[in-house]
Amino acid sequence: MLKDSKMWYASWFDTPYYHILYKDRNDIEARSFMDTLTNYLSLEQGEKILDLACGKGRHSIYLNTLGYDVTGVDLSKNSIEYASQYTNKTLRFKVHDMCKPYSEKFSAVFNLFTSFGYFDKEEDNLNTIKAIKSDLNDHGFGVIDFMNSEYVIENLVPEEVKEVNGIKFKIKRFLEDGYIYKEIRFNDNNEDFFFTERVKAITMSDFENYFDQADVNLLDVFGDYQLQKFNKKTSTRLILIFK
Structure with missing residues (x-):
């Protein structure tokens, strides 16, 4: 598949090889991050979380075990089909384009593990942030977990x-x-x-520009999954908390 092909991610993410290549992702680290993040946001059991670009649902499934009402969405039909085997009354999965608002309101919308910046159209980065904002209830928080591009x-x-x-x-x-x-x-x-x-090499200043255009308030910025202070030279992650 050529790099200039439209929506390359819709094809690659739908193949079994994508999941084979990345099968060694650290689930312990991912769960620890979810524990830390939900505690930091003071989310209570039963609150609704939207997991944008959920893949096969590893974060969604774990968040549900913590007592949250979770909706996982992804563009990959194969990933959603796989994740749907874990569906229950408080966990569901849908095929959805995250550039567009979802039809519900949530206490938190999570976009995790650099599941952003793939789009062929630059405006879709901004559209996604606008969609996240529209998906939040009055006290809700948006979270984007992106790579630190400079690092x-x-x-x-x-x-x-x-x-x-x-x-x-x-x-x-x-x-x-x-x-x-x-x-x-x-x-x-x-x-x-x-x-x-x-993936677009989006920097902290780029995100600040998106947030300004989307009329989003940036609350905190962290540089790793332990929510340590962000340093553009040494941090491995760029984790943004906003509403």
Whole structure:
């Protein structure tokens, strides 16, 4: 799949290979982050949370075990189909474009693990923030967990080979036209595959500009999953709390 193809993420995220490559994501770290975040926001059991770009639902499912009423949405039909096996009275999954408002109001809207900045149209970054704002109830909080682009660019690993489930993923990373690209090549069952991830290298100042345009109030900024102070040179994450 060529890097200039429209909505590359709709194709790559829908393949089983995406989930194979990233199957070693740290679930313990993810759960600890959810514990820390919900405590920080003082969310009470039974409150409604919208998990934007939920993937296969790992954050949604855990948040539900903490007692929250959770809706997970994603553009990937395959991911939503998988996650839906965990549906219950207070956990549901829907296919939804996060650039558009959802039809309910929530105490919190979470956009986690750099699930932002993929769009082909620049205005969709702003549209997503506007949609998050419209999805919040009167006391609700929006959270975007993004990479710290400045740190990532400074520490970019140009090439690596990662073997998972017997598949050797050859990965190439580079910066071009304000986007961080990851080209992924591999062979499985004698068939060659090529996918490209592309994420806009959005900085803290870029987000501040989006928030100004969306009339959103930025409340706090953190630099890691322990919610330590953000430092643009050393922090691995850019976690924004707003309403």
